[in-house]
Amino acid sequence: MTKLVYILAASHSGSTLLAMTLGAHPDICTIGELKANHLDNVDKYLCSCGSRIKECPFYRQLNQRMCEKGIEFDITDAKTDFRNINSGYVRWLMGPLHRGVILEKIRDTALAISPTWQRASKEIQHRNSVLIETLCEITGAKVVVDSSKIGLRLKFLLKNPELDVKVIHLIRDGRAVALTYMNPAEFADADDPNLREGGTGGNRASEKLSIEQSAYQWRRCMEEAENILSQIHSDRKIVVKYEDFCTDTENQLNRIFEFIGVEPSKAVKDFRSVTQHVIGNGMRLNQSSKIELDERWKDILTDKQLEIFERIAGKKNRSYGYT
DSSP states (O other), rough: OOEEEEEOTTTTTSHHHHHHHHHTTTTEOOOOOOTTOOOTTTTTOOTTTHHHHTTHHHHHHHHHHHHHTTTOOOOGOOOOGGGGGSOHHHHHTTTTOOOOOOHHHHHHHHHHHHHHHHHHHHHHHHHHHHHHHHHHHHHSEEEEEEEEHHHHHHHTTTOOTTTTEEEEEEEOOOHHHHHHHHHHHSSSOOGGGGGGHHOOOOOOOGOOHHHHHHHHHHHHHHHHHHHTTTTSSSEEEEEHHHHHHHHHHHHHHHHHHHHHTTTTTGGSSSSSGOOOOSSSSSGGGGGOEEEEEEOTHHHSSSHHHHHHHHHIIIIHHHTTTTO
């Protein structure tokens, strides 16, 4: 069984930062989000190494090795996301986030009657397994980190008999996350505006949400995580707070390394000193390796916006210790 560490989190909770910091360890590899389904404008999309994704030597090697194993593969069309199956019925069923044991049994029953799902889900499971195995072979790593975050994806990966899955539940103050949903280009992307939206310089205006939508989305992501974590044994999961990771990085990393099963003494302190090939959040294209706590929400969110967040998601936020 190939070892996979899955980062389960709401979007923009620091998963790319965590993945890259872990990926600098010689026994760990990451390419960020293995679901690889938001590579907008693939002709200009940048790998974290600075190369265009289609020209990156690492991904060319990965694509070739996958093809040698009988899988036609291209990271820009990875076909590793369970939600992208070519069936309107399946996509409709896969739309809602994880909703607890009973509703998930209903979803599974409805999926089971679809021949398209039965065929395609097996193929996707196999593609994920071979991809993770191949990443270990190319890099010499023992463990792969997937920062895809989505609980529903984790649900199906846990059923893959070829994978030994452990879970990091990454939590960030919901008010900080809500701000990133309201303006993702400014608060959840590369520092350099020219490198945002995958390296194209886009402003991501179409992704902006209201404070009401942002608070609800964060709350639902946390509910989804709780639903699926309740079914995972305690020795297979660990909770990490973004704020603790930023302010006490070394101790948090040692704790995570021990959980994963790699030697903490091999850790590389400057994660950007190691060439990595990460896709996902635009912070992968930043230059600084300094890990700093981002709490801009305290200065930017208005009293009215904070009141709205409190009404929709305040109780959930406080349950994680945020006051």
